Amino acid sequence: MIIYGTALLAFCHLMGLFLGDLLGALIGVKSNVGGVGIAMLMLIFLKIYLHKKGLMPNETEAGVGFWGAMYIPVVVAMAANQNVVAALKGGPVALLSAFAAAAACACVIAALSRSGRDDTAFAPEHHLEFTEEEDI
Amino acid sequence: MLEMLNKILIQNGLVTAFACVGIAMWLAGVVSRKLTFGHVHGSAIAIMIGLGLAYFGGTVTGGTKGLADFPLLAGIGLMGGAMFRDFAIVATAFEVQASEARKAGMIGVLSLLLGTVIPFVIGAAIARAFGYTDAVSMTTIGAGAGAGAVTYIVGPITGAAIGASSDVMALSIATGLIKAIIVMVGTPFAARFMGLKTPRSAMIFGGLAGTVSGVSAGLAATDRRLVPYGALVATFHTGIGCLLGPSVLFLATRALVG
Numbered sequence: 001m002i003i004y005g006t007a008l009l010a011f012c013h014l015m016g017l018f019l020g021d022l023l024g025a026l027i028g029v030k031s032n033v034g035g036v037g038i039a040m041l042m043l044i045f046l047k048i049y050l051h052k053k054g055l056m057p058n059e060t061e062a063g064v065g066f067w068g069a070m071y072i073p074v075v076v077a078m079a080a081n082q083n084v085v086a087a088l089k090g091g092p093v094a095l096l097s098a099f100a101a102a103a104a105c106a107c108v109i110a111a112l113s114r115s116g117r118d119d120t121a122f123a124p125e126h127h128l129e130f131t132e133e134e135d136i
Numbered sequence: 137m138l139e140m141l142n143k144i145l146i147q148n149g150l151v152t153a154f155a156c157v158g159i160a161m162w163l164a165g166v167v168s169r170k171l172t173f174g175h176v177h178g179s180a181i182a183i184m185i186g187l188g189l190a191y192f193g194g195t196v197t198g199g200t201k202g203l204a205d206f207p208l209l210a211g212i213g214l215m216g217g218a219m220f221r222d223f224a225i226v227a228t229a230f231e232v233q234a235s236e237a238r239k240a241g242m243i244g245v246l247s248l249l250l251g252t253v254i255p256f257v258i259g260a261a262i263a264r265a266f267g268y269t270d271a272v273s274m275t276t277i278g279a280g281a282g283a284g285a286v287t288y289i290v291g292p293i294t295g296a297a298i299g300a301s302s303d304v305m306a307l308s309i310a311t312g313l314i315k316a317i318i319v320m321v322g323t324p325f326a327a328r329f330m331g332l333k334t335p336r337s338a339m340i341f342g343g344l345a346g347t348v349s350g351v352s353a354g355l356a357a358t359d360r361r362l363v364p365y366g367a368l369v370a371t372f373h374t375g376i377g378c379l380l381g382p383s384v385l386f387l388a389t390r391a392l393v394g
Contacts, residue, residue, distance in 0.1 A: 079186030
């Protein structure tokens with residue numbers, strides 16, 4: 001059943017946010033600390049566990065896969081919600097510090113990603129049936 | 137007739153949003169193929185269209201939620217809001233290979249720390265150059281440069297904790313917002329320079345670029361497969377910023393400038 005996958009995703013999402021709030025309260029921060037990240041880790045481990053048990057048929061995976069594939073459209077909608085006017089009104093201090101910070105970070109990313117040994121690779125494509133490549 | 141249609145579109149806001157975003161993405165795909173011959177990713181163009189429309193919405197309505205301030209398009213606010221965004225980001229974790237994420241775990245944490253401290257130093261220094269010489273203002277603006285998520289909370293939380301004035305907080309929010317937009321639009325163009333092509337590099341990017349919105353949109357516009365790895369790290373950014381901003385970073389700044 002496709003809803004099993006979506007329900008599993010929803011469960012991880014809610015638990016992750018809850019644990020993130022809890023973690024924030026624990027270290028005395030007035031915000032959610034990594035709730036979404038915790039939810040992602042839960043989903044990764046639950047998927048591995050259920051796979052091993054043979055409890056993850058393709059239909060269930062599709063219930064998560066659909067939402068993963070909806071990710072880019074959701075991000076486009078998010079872009080359309082940004083307060084771009086306020087950002088542009090920030091003036092030279094905001095503009096300059098944002099640009100300089102982004103440029104410095106890009107340089108550090110370039111240095112770090114070329115340093116050390118990088119033996120990570122993407123998963124083979126087979127279980128991405130919903131995430132068809134961009135139509136280029 | 138037109139009123140009837142209007143009513144249906146408003147009553148079914150989320151469905152209207154699905155249709156509108158679909159049209160925008162189709163348009164972006166056409167532009168990508170016909171005008172840039174596939175050199176600029178369709179999703180990068182779609183995100184730019186979104187930002188452009190958000191600017192248009194903001195100027196016409198005078199609101200703060202971009203396009204979603206039009207009653208007809210309020211559904212865009214729901215579709216692009218934190219709930220759907222986080223739900224979709226979590227779903228992308230399904231594609232993460234635990235072994236790959238584990239290999240890059242340490243460097244992810246390192247870049248998370250660097251991603252808070254480096255922009256902070258730069259933001260605080262520029263604030264000082266422009267006449268914000270007190271430690272409180274420098275810290276608040278620096279925290280904004282370091283973070284800037286859709287929620288923009290790091291700047292305000294830091295500012296509120298150490299007692300910054302409201303115009304400095306507004307400046308901090310604007311800084312975070314501009315940085316998020318730069319990351320969204322600039323990532324696909326700087327991807328080769330940053331070596332952004334493996335899960336490890338995506339996790340470094342997630343830590344350093346900060347801003348969940350910037351990282352998620354920037355990676356989506358570069359290579360969809362990078363998204364879960366970057367997002368996994370970036371979602372800890374707000375927490376780290378809120379933790380370090382009003383404490384370590386503020387104390388260090390105060391020790392330096394008095």
